[in-house]
Amino acid sequence: MDLYASFLSALRADGFAGDLSQEPSVRQVLATDNSIYQVVPDAVAFPKSTEDLQLIGKLLALPQFDRIVVRPRGGGTGTNGQSLGGGLVIEFSRYLTAILEINVEERWARVQPGVIKDKLNEALLPFGLFFAPELSTSNRATIGGMISTDACGQGSCLYGKTSNHILELQSVLVGGETFNAHPRSLNEIDNGTGREGDILHALSRVAHEYADLIEDRFPKMNRFLTGYDLAHLLNEKGEIDPRAVLCGSEGTLALLTEAKVNLVPIPKVSQQINIFYDDFQAGLTEARLLAGLGAAAVETIDSRVLSLAQADPIWEQVAQFFPDHGAKGVNLVEFAGDDEAQIAAHVDAALSRLRESPSMRRGYTLARGTDVARITEMRKKAVGLLGRTAGARRPVPFVEDCAVPPENLEPFIREFRAILDREKLQYGMFGHVDAGVLHVRPALDLTNPEDEPLVRRVTEQVEALARKYGGLLWGEHGKGFRSEFVPQVFGSLYPALEEIKRAFDPNDQLNPGKIASSRGAPLHKIDEVPLRGASDRQIPKHRRQEFEGAVSCNGNGACFNQMQNDVMCPSYKATNDRRNSPKGRSALVREWLRQGGPDGKADPKFERDVKHALDECLSCKACARACPVQVDVPSFRARFMESWYSRHKRPLRDVLLAGLEVIVPIASRFPSLSNLGLDGPFTPLLKGLGLTHLPRLPKPLRHDDMQGAGLQQLRVGALPDPETSVIIVPDAFTRYFEPALVLDLARIMKTLGYSPYLMPFRPSGKPLHVLGKLEAFERQARRNADALNAIERKGFALVGIEPATTLTYQDEYRDLAPGGVPVQLPQQWLAARTSELSTLERKHTANPLTLMLHCTERTMRPESKGEWSAIFNALGTEISVPNAGCCGMAGTWGHETRNVKTSARIFEMSWRQHVERQGRQILATGFSCRCQTKIQAGRDIAHPLQEVRRMIYGDGF
DSSP: OOHHHHHHHHHHHTTOOSEEEOOHHHHHHTSOOSSSBOOOOSEEEEOOSHHHHHHHHHHHTSGGGTTOOEEEESSSOOSSOTTOSSSEEEEOTTTOOOEEEEETTTTEEEEOTTOBHHHHHHHHGGGTEEOOOOOTTTTTOBHHHHHHHTOOOTTHHHHOOGGGGEEEEEEEOTTSOEEEESOBOHHHHHTOOHHHHHHHHHHHHHHHHTHHHHHHHSOOSSOOOOSSOGGGTBOTTSOBOTHHHHTTOTTSSOEEEEEEEEOEEOOSEEEEEEEEESSHHHHHHTHHHHHTTOOSEEEEEEHHHHHHHTTSTTHHHHGGGOOOTTOSEEEEEEEEESOHHHHHHHHHHHHHHHHHSOOOEEEEEEEETHHHHHHHHHHHTHHHHGGGOSSSOEEOOSSOOOBOOGGGHHHHHHHHHHHHHHTTOOEEEEEEGGGTEEEEEEEEOTTSTTTTHHHHHHHHHHHHHHHHTTOBSOSSSOOGGGGGGHHHHHGGGHHHHHHHHHHHOTTOOBSTTSSOOSSOOOOOOTTSSOBHHHHHTTSOHHHHHHTHHHHTOOOOOGGGOOOTTSOSOHHHHHHOOGGGSHHHHHHHHHHHHHTTGGGTOSOHHHHHHHHHHHHTOOOOOHHHHHSTTOOOHHHHHHHHHHHHTTTSOOOHHHHHHHTHHHHHHHHTTSHHHHHHHHHSTTHHHHHHHTBOOOOOOOOOOOHHHHHHTTOEEOOGGGOOOTTTEEEEOOOHHHHHTOHHHHHHHHHHHHHTTOEEEEOOOOOOOHHHHHTTOHHHHHHHHHHHHHHHHHHHTTTOEEEOOOHHHHHHHHTTTTTTSTTOOOEEOHHHHHHTTHHHHHTSOOOOOOOSEEEEOOHHHHHHOTTHHHHHHHHHHHTTOOEEOOOOOOOSOTTTGGGBGGGHHHHHHHHHHTHHHHHTOTTOEEEESOHHHHHHHHHHHOOOOBOHHHHHHHHHHTTOO
16 A cells, blocks of 8 residues: 555544545546646545544654645646645645635634635625635635735735735644634743744744844835745734735645635725727836826736637627727726715826826726626636637746836836747736736747747746846746745745744645745756646647647636536536536546547546546536637537447437437327327336436427418428528427427517528437537538528528527537538527517516526527517517526436436526526526426426517417
8 A cells, every 4th residue: 555545544544524535537637727737646635624634734743654745725726836746635625615704894704715715705795895805716716725825916906915814814733733823922922832832933033033134035015925924924013923924835834724804895986997009018118107096906918818808708798998909908997996986086187197198008998887897807817818829839827927016017028028039939918017917928839848948948037037127936826836946036034934834844744845845855846847738748649639629728727616607617516526627527538638548548447537527517518618718528528428439338328319309300290109208108218218307299390380370391492582581490309399489489580571481300410419429410410511501691591499409500510611500599680670679569568587598508609698688678678687507407418317416406506596586487598498497496487489479479379
């Protein structure tokens, strides 16, 4: 038994309540963060309590385990490998996620370290309070991780860093003792005993003996992230404040168990000036002027980030504020407070001040309120958006968080750019002008061994440049594997850091190699740590191209989002297992490829774990758009399944589901007989196949029904006039399970003066793609694409109904038909005719309406919300379209017995609260969503087309 297996066995024997694992799939998912590095740990622990952490601490102090090292990990969003390394990863985000107490009157909260920042702020919203440090990764960054890196971001000049909002910290030391970090008087320190007393004495000695060096060495800047903040170790009252060294310690001193954090009121008013420049450097030149305007935040983005943002779903919400497409840089100057008149006066004064100074400004726009929040969200996405850059070389983080005094930012960046230009590197830039921090990400292809030396060459030049301008290499995102520069930066003060490390961690077991060593061991070097690109390099190039979606994952972790009303990865939210996140699935598939999985060479147990993680995927496509680099899990999932089933027998269930679009039209001819299989003598057969809750088939669509709705069957040999006709492209779900919905759409089209035609049903191939039967899918898709495009080229509008199927023509078909097939969703077609709708007489007045969008529709066509709102507004009715996650059904996924529990859990996370709202009529665009609501909530809900038809015709049909 290896050392780590023995350690896990000892933990279990002592009553460790959390999860412990040495499974390769678990370790592989935790081998990366948002950096360029990849180090597979030896084991993983998921503690459930402080007691679990105390057990780890006690065992670490035993002689037989003095070579065990631990790596605390929060959200895994670090850009410098802070939580990476061999040893035991302690993962806090699975269980230690409780908000323990909120004190509104005194404005503080107690939280466990695994609480996500945005989740905390969501809980605080009703009280008008928030936890202030703002991060681009706020929807997945944990409070513990923020403390460990002393995180900050936008607005830090106003609100400060994480350390400015930490009131108390509780942690566990090596040995198992607890340590409560808060200011201590010298008298308390003199009377201290045990490990805590030894630590406090050491801190006091450092603070007093090194006082002059500390004053000399620590930068006088807003951003002074140095690891152990000696500059604030001795506070203004003469007390020793251990919080100063624990904040920013990157897990090298203790294991955090609880934090008491300060809360601040949410500003009631915000306005923002968006200033455009001819030249990016011109925007930086104004850094000092802008920083002196009294703004809450001054951010900057370059033209590359702006161009990438235009391809993101969020752009539609902010485009009006960025009309100047020729600008090379934009500064975003935000003013926030509680008094609207005062904020307006600040903005006016700022504009006057800007007019007084000569500049290369091209103009500006003003944003207010929620629009400011949307622009901020776009700016926050900049980190991930840069990873979407085309080509083998893509911007990566390793010198991205240098901090210099704001007045030195422009010359610093000018020389920084000169370094990159000499190396012939492209780059993207964004950051915090007011704080003197600009994130610069050089584009490298680290699967190319010739690019690897650039990491050291560029880092050394930039580190020297930062010191030249009075700054630091690590101004915001911590040191991690860049710790080799610590002794050089601190010089004769470095022994003080070692003394602190020795007091907390005498055997160098807590995240060794980072910040300081207690044994004089060398610190990590940036080019002596395994790179993710080096691992990917072992994957044959043609496989990297086939599975580009998995290999392109840059680790930004946007898919770790736990906000329940966001669509991103419902199965990860429901299971809280990172193997089920898009990033986790990408990591598993990359390792499977490295092992030669497509050729049957992968470890069989590991390959089964990969398949299990991919089986949990709903193929909802949220990741394909919500991920900043658009990692498309369903696409590489399909390729994996194709490979897997080339070597394994398919279950009969998959055969049945793959043929669904062929079987259903046949079964619909005999609905009574077919429905016997659902609740009759064939029910055990379906259960044996692993299927449940299948919908019943109604009476088939009759010629008389079609005639009554004015719907005609399309005959390709005798096409009607494209100017006055519309072609309905049927899908299997609405055509055969909800034929009345097809008739409703036809009636609406007829009322608007068009002749509706129903195209003969053709399978879309969607089930084939989901199940990895790619050759059959491609054959079907090519035939469909040829037929549909031939009709569209004659000038006909093609309109589908079911979002998941209709969007297949625009998405999965793209590789087979350039640009896909332009089959519109009904709201696209209707929204272009709102003027005609507004003239119609209404025969039915609707109750307050709530529309739930299909999750695939919400991510792939964010315009849908506005289109449906415009349609109902034209009919004189307002409709609420809430942000909601996935319903948990996703086509046939929720009908599979193995997925029933997870499917129900997903529904509970978001949908139930919306569909059970009293006094509102609920509508949903997805067939599977309507099925799920009936199953989980016992409520029949309609498609919005049915409500539109009722408003026009009344209840007569």
